[in-house]
Amino acid sequence: MINKINKSILLKVLTSLIAITVLVFTITGVIVNYYNKNVLTKNINKSLEDNATIISKDVNSFFERGGTLVTQMTTNSSIKNLMTEVKTRDDVKTNPNFTNVVKSLKSIKETDKNASSVYMVIEKASYLIDETGEDSPIDWDVNNRPWYSETLKAGNLYYTAPYKDAVSGKMVITIAYPMLDNNGKSIGAVAVDYLIDKLPEIMKQYKVGETGYTFLLDRTGTFMYHPDETKILKDKFTEYAGTPGEVGKKMIKGESNVATYTLDNSELYAAYAPIKSNGWSVGTVISKSEVEKELVKFNILLLSTYIGGLILLILALYFVTTKILKDIPKLLEIIKKVAKGDLTSKLSVNSKDEIGQIAEAINDMNSNLNNIVTNISSNSQNVSASGEELSAVISEINKQIQTINAGTQEIAAAMEETSASTEEMNSSSEIIKNSILKLNSKAKDGNNSAMEIKTRALNMKEESETSKKITLDMYKEKEIAILTAIEDGKIVEEITNMAAIIEETASKTNLLALNAAIEAARAGEHGKGFAVVADEVAKLALQSTETVHNIQNIVGQVKNAFENMSQTSGGILEFIDKKVTADYNEMINRANLSLEDANNVSELITSFTTNIEDVSNSVEQLIKSLESVSAVVEEVASGASEIAGTVHDTKVSTDEVAEVAETQADLAVTLNNIVSEFKI
Secondary structure (H helix, E strand, O other): OHHHHHOOHHHHHHHHHHHHHHHHHHHHHHHHHHHHHHHHHHHHHHHHHHHHHHHHHHHHHHHHHHHHHHHHHHOOHHHHHHHHHOOOHHHOOOOOOHHHHHHHHHHHHHOOOOEEEEEEEEOOOOEEEEOOOOOOOOOOOHHHOHHHHHHHHHOOOEEOOOEEOOOOOOEEEEEEEEEEOOOOOEEEEEEEEEEOOOHHHHHHOOOOOOOOEEEEEOOOOEEEEOOOHHHOOOOEHHHOOOHHHHHHHHHHOOOOEEEEEEEOOEEEEEEEEEOOOOOOEEEEEEEHHHHOHHHHHHHHHHHHHHHHHHHHHHHHHHHHHHHHOOOHHHHHHHHHHHHOOEOOOOOOOOOOOHHHHHHHHHHHHHHHHHHHHHHHHHHHHHHHHHHHHHHHHHHHHHHHHHHHHHHHHHHHHHHHHHHHHHHHHHHHHHHHHHHHHHHHHHHHHHHHHHHHHHHHHHHHHHHHHHHHHHHHHHHHHHHHHHHHHHHHHOHHHHHHHHHHHHHHHHHHHHHHHHHHHHHHHHHHHHHHHHHHHHHHHHHHHHHHHHHHHHHHHHHHHHHHHHHHHHHHHHHHHHHHHHHHHHHHHHHHHHHHHHHHHHHHHHHHHHHHHHHHHHHHHHHHHHHHHHHHHHHHHHHHHHHHHHHHHHHHHHHHHHHHHHHHHHHHHHHHHHHHHHHOOOEO
16 A cells, blocks of 8 residues: 555645644644533533532521521520529429520420420529420439530530431431520520421432532531432541542531542542531532533534545545646656657647646757767767777876886885884883973972971971960969968968967966956955956956967968978979970970971972973973974875875876776777667
């Protein structure tokens, strides 16, 4: 099939155009389908979202009606007074507000047919009053009721989870509101058991396409309504695997959005919206196949249109192309005649388009070829004669070329010997250069080491001078302090003198006390009081004497300590002044000597490095000179070799020219034979 297409212009044109058309139709179809699908998806998402919002508002209104009943009960003064005044079960029915409360509860229930039971609880009495006014069981305890504790915890209008009422057997939820006293403390609650068996009727009112449906979730994610009744109050949407479960979690969080997910092998579009009053959520779902059913129909129609258009295009292209190419066979026939050597045929085509222009060009080609063949025939004989003359001239040139070639080879041999000697010198120079470079590297390393020694010597000098300065400063400072302390220590001698005076005074006081005791003894009874005083004075004088002795001993020890400290401090000061200062000076002198030695070594290595660099430069110049000589020798040798090669090539060329001349003569004969085959 491919070979057949390659041999037919008509098939090539049709195949190319059809392929391009199919490609354009395909791209257009994909774009149209993509755009339509996006528009359709946006529309269905918007529709689902609107439906979910409308349903959520409708269901919310349903629950708000029950909430309104409970809220109104909180404003009833009889209910609040009864809760406040009753303390025990026995006080309930005897309270004047009881009758009005029962009537109010009955009246509230009659206002809404979904109100299964309307009641209030009194916390202190643990008592429940409903619209019937009957007593609650003796063992009934309000604190054991989960809905009551949850209501108090919420602190506002509270909706319980749905449950089946024990009396009516119907599904209800409890809507409750806590009651507080003037101090904000709970005193009870008012509540309504609200029937939710009407919710399915509300949900069924809304149709979502043919296969779509709505569903309702409570705060835990449990289905409260679903077309599949086996799921109601049993399945939790939040526990579904994958995307459906994620959607369920978002719903119970109170979010609203659209989503797509696969459930039970069916791809679904979904939208969801929260019910604000009790935290439930409404969802609307429709299958993807139903949404895209119209899109599939449109795509089939579009494909049918494309196929019909393609068939019409093929027919039109075949008709037009056949008409355009009708003169091609005539062109092919005349070209085949030219290929066989018939240059006498002429082509007649009435068309003025490119085909007609090709026909005229073929006629011109025939005419030109006719003229060329005629000229070739007349000139081929002249070519044969010229070839023979050229062959004789080339034979003479070859003899001269052989003589030139021998001389050139001798020159090339001499240049090769010179080049070898130059290469040896160049190699030796390179070895010397490398040795000098290594020596230069070592010299630089030595210079770096000398610089490091110089740096360390300089650092040692600076550190020694700094340490000396710090030591001398400290020496001067401590010298003054120590001398001052030694001078201050002389006050100990004053203390010794004062102690002697105190001792003398105590001795005199003791003598006076003794005299007073004698005088008191003489006085008899009148001197007893004075004798007691004299005795106490004598004791104090004795204690003073002992204390003075202790002070003198301690002062003697202190004096000895100061004398030892003075001698030791003097020795330390003398050691720092004479020995430490001298050692620092010696260390600084040695640092200066190391610095001078490092400078001398650095200068020596720098001078050595400079000399090495001069030698290195000289060697490099020598190497460059040798390289220049070597290059010249190589150029001469190369030139001689090239000359020899050129001479050899020239000989080869002349030989070839001779052969060509002979061949040319033969070709001229052959050409005459070929030209004779053309019909002109």
